[in-house]
Amino acid sequence: MKQSQIFSKTIRDNPKDEESVNAKLLVRAGYVEKVMAGVYNFLPLGLRVFKKIENILRKEMNLLEGEEILLSALQPKENWLATGRWESYDTLFKFLSHYSKTEYVLGPTHEEIISPLAKKNIVSYRDLPRYLFQIQTKFRDEKRAKAGLLRGREFTMKDLYSFHSDEADLDEYYEKVQKAYEHIFEKAGIGDLTYLTFAFGGSFSKYSHEFQTLTPAGEDTIYICDTCKIAVNHEIIGEQDSCPKCGNKKLRKETAVEVGNIFKLKTKFSEPFGLKFKDENDQERNVLMGCYGIGLNRLMGTIVEIHHDENGIIWPESVAPFKAHLILIENSEGEIKKSADEIYNNLLADNIEVLYDDRDLSAGEKFADADLIGIPWRVVVSEKTLREGKLELKSRKKETGELISYDNFAKAIN
């Protein structure tokens, strides 16, 4: 993609309506634009990152044998009355049709939709287990949206729901999802700072598990066992004041953001919707359920919170909008562009995702924008590099670059 053609522009000043690092950088670099508190538009650069994250998630969901579906965002009140969450779910967006005076819900989560759906397709033990996931927009009427992408009123979530005939099967799958989540956060570049965290389990389980990433931008407090590399959420520290694994009492207090959670719902939703199956002995039994969520916006914001410096974002390669940022520095005769165009076309032909800064701007401004946008590899073409018959390659993580031939360059970044 040519930068002269890209829809968004970089902004030099920090926006006055954002305080969080992730929002400041993502807005300034042109990844997102704020519509209102907790609601953002995704611009071409931002959508590219979003799709990279989506694909990481989708790949892991497929490995978990998840089948992808897309559930309704607009939901009937009756389903929420059935579970009692019409009254008890405090961030529920409810609204009234002006014509029919019918009340609706904008879905904050999808147990109320997927449980009745599952009921239509799960009737026998032969239909179990089942694993269904979606990547879809959620709406939550947060009393206070905050921290840029970390807590929004509209956001995209990957939610996986599993259906089982017995607890052993649920437990086994739950463990698999836990491992898959570890892969996901590793792949997304935040594995080192992300802890499996024991949290409140609700009425059916002793614990649920959260994945908490250490960052001052987070709003949760967790207690880490450095021996086991797991943590306990402060909400249960009263009853669980030692490491659940090794019993260590010396836990380290940290601030973190919840980037994912896994939860054994058991029969919490199958009961109100009558989601049952016939077992091998013709006995009718409740289906057991698990749910597993990851918020994409929050994950994207968290990655920025973790990976940036004073000049801008430093994307992990797995989620970067492009692999290489090709920068043309023209000379007074205007004779560099031809070579830069050629290199751009070679990169495209070699299937290297490249953003080409072909704009008529000073070198300093292009470098500053490149640092802000944060593409992993910066490739400079200038009079200096052409004289040597080479390119200058610099990692966004490093201070200086090196001159390298095109052939070696393609190898170097792969």
Added chain:
RNA sequence: CGGAGAGUAGUAUAGAGGUAGUACACGUGCUUUGGGAGCACGAAGCCCGGGUUCGAUUCCCGGCUCUCCGACCA
């Protein structure tokens, strides 16, 4: 939802009871090209409603919006 702060051009800000200035961005022309280039000219602005006042963008009240702290967060 409670508390605090803030709303001035596309963006970021300055400012005064007498209708507004700067920087960046933008347009035109020239010049320039390795860390946010230069000159000239140009276009563009006081959140909404009420009150006080001869006069309010400025002071007061209310609203709306945003940010932060707290509460809340299956």
